[in-house]
Amino acid sequence: MKGKEKLLEELLSSIKSHSHYSQDDAHLEVDGNKILASATVPGLIMDLDETENGIEGEIRLKAGTVIEKPVHLCFGMIPENGVQKINLNVVLEEDSKVNFLTHCTFPNAIELEHIMNSEVHVGRNASYTYFEKHTHSNSGGIKVIPKTRILLEEHAHFKTEFELIKGRVGFMDVDYRAECHDNSILDMIARISGRKDDIIKIHESGWLRGRHSRGVLASSIALRDDAKAEVFSELIADGDFAQGHVDCKEIIQDRGVARAVPIVQVNNPKAHVTHEAAIGSVDSKQLDTLMSRGVSEDDAVDMIIKGMLRRT
C-alpha cells in the first residue's frame, strides 16, 4: 500500500499540477475512496465521508459567498483496477458564486470504473461553473459513468465543461439533466476525442420551464479508428421567452460512427429553441486551405480536430 503522500504526488503529477496551494485555495484530492488532502475557505463547507468504494457527502456554499479563485477538485485512481463511486450533493445558496476546476485522472487504468452521482442545486442568483478535465490511460480499460441532476433557481447560472481529449475514453456514459427556473442560464459543453474501440454516450437534457430561462447544449466530438459516439441533446421549452440552442459537431475518420439526436420541444409560442448538428469528415475547404499552405493532409486534419476540441 502506498502512503497518502506518495499517492497525492502521483495523482497531481498525472494532471501536471502541484500541491503547493496557498492558504486561500480551496481544494480536495481523492484517490479511490481515500481523501488525500483537502482545504476549504470561509463560506465553503465540504462535509465528505469515505465509503467502501469512494466518497459521499455534501459541498455547500453559504449564501452570499463569492470565491474568486477556482476551487480545485481531483478525483482519481492511481491503481490499474478498481471502482470509484462518488456521490455528491452540491448546494449553492443564494447569491453565491464558485468556479470548480476538476480533474478526473486515471493514468494507469486497465480495468477501472468511475461512477459519479451528483445533485447540484444552484440557488437564486447564484453562479456555478464546473470545468471537468479527464486524464485517462491509453489502455481503454475504463468506464466513466457520470450522472448529474441539476436544479437552477431564479437567476441562477450553471456552466459545465467536460473535456476528455487525452488518453483513451474507454466507455463513457454521461447523463446530465437540468431544470431551469425563471431567468436562469444553463450552459453545457462537452469536448471529447475517441479512438480505437472507444464508446461515447451522452445524454444531456435541459427543461427550460421558467420565464426567460436560457439553455445551450454544445458538444464537439472527434472519432477515429472504430470509435463510436451517440449524443442525445434535448431542450424542452415551456417558459415564456425561454430560449435555447443545441449544437453538435462530430468529425469522424476511419471507421468511426457518430449518431446525433437533437431533440427540441417547444410548448410555448413565446419560446424559441434552435438546433444544429454537423457530422462528417473534416471540412474539405478547411483541409484544402491548410494544404494549400503546404501542410500535409495528416497534419492539417490534426490541426482542425485540435481546433474543434480546443477550449475557446
Next chain:
Amino acid sequence: MGSVVLKELTLKLDNKRILNNLSIEFKKGKINAVVGQNGAGKSTLAQTIMGLPDYLNFEGDILLDTVSLKGKRLPERAKLGITMAWQEPARFSGIPVGDFINAGADDRSSDTVKKALTLVGLSYDKYKNRYVDKTLSGGERKRIELASISAMNPKVVLMDEPDSGVDIEAVSYIFDVIQHFKSRNITVLLITHSAEVLQRADYGYILCNGNLIGEGNTEKMLDYFNGNCINCDHVNNPFFEVLH
C-alpha cells in the same frame, strides 16, 4: 521564378468540358487577371492549377518553372510555391490567427506573424490569439488569409474574387498586398468577374465557357470585357459559335 504555363489544358467534370484546350503563359512576377462571367471556368482554372482533389485529372499540362504539376497533389504544389486565396475564406474554430499564419510559414515565429499581420493592416496584439472563426468579419478573414500567404513566401498566388464580400477598407488593404506581392516578384493570378479588379492588373485573359477568347494588356481587355462580356449570355457569345 514563378512562371506558370498552361499547355493545351482541358478539364472535364462529369463528362462536361469545363476548361477547353487552354494554352497560356502567365506573365511572371506580374499581376495577371483572368476575367469572365459566372460559369466561364475561372474558379475551376484556379482550382486546377492549385490541385484541389476533384481537379487533378486534366489533359494537357500545367508547368511551374518548367516542372510539370501533373500527378502532384495539393500540398506538393504548395511546397513548390503555389498557393491560393479563396473567394470565401474558410473558418477554423479553435485555431488562433498566429497558429494559422505560422502553419505554412517559411520561418515559423511570432516575428513572422507580426510582419504578416502588419502587412494587411491588422494589429498583432489584437489579432494573434483570436480564432479564425465566425467572430471575424469576412474582410478580416480575407486579410488574415493574405497574411498567411505572405508568410509562406510563395512564387505564385492565385486569388479567387479578391474583392468579393469585403468592405472598402479591406479592399484597399487587399490591393496594397497584391502590389506588395508584385514588388517581391511573386506572380499573381486574379480570378475575377469585375472590371474594377481587371483594371488593377498588368495583363488580362478573358475566359468564356472554358475557352480563352482573348488576352492582352489591361486596357484592351477592359474595352473588350465591357463591350462584349458584361450582360452577355454565354450561348450568344460570337466566340462560342466560332470555337465550337
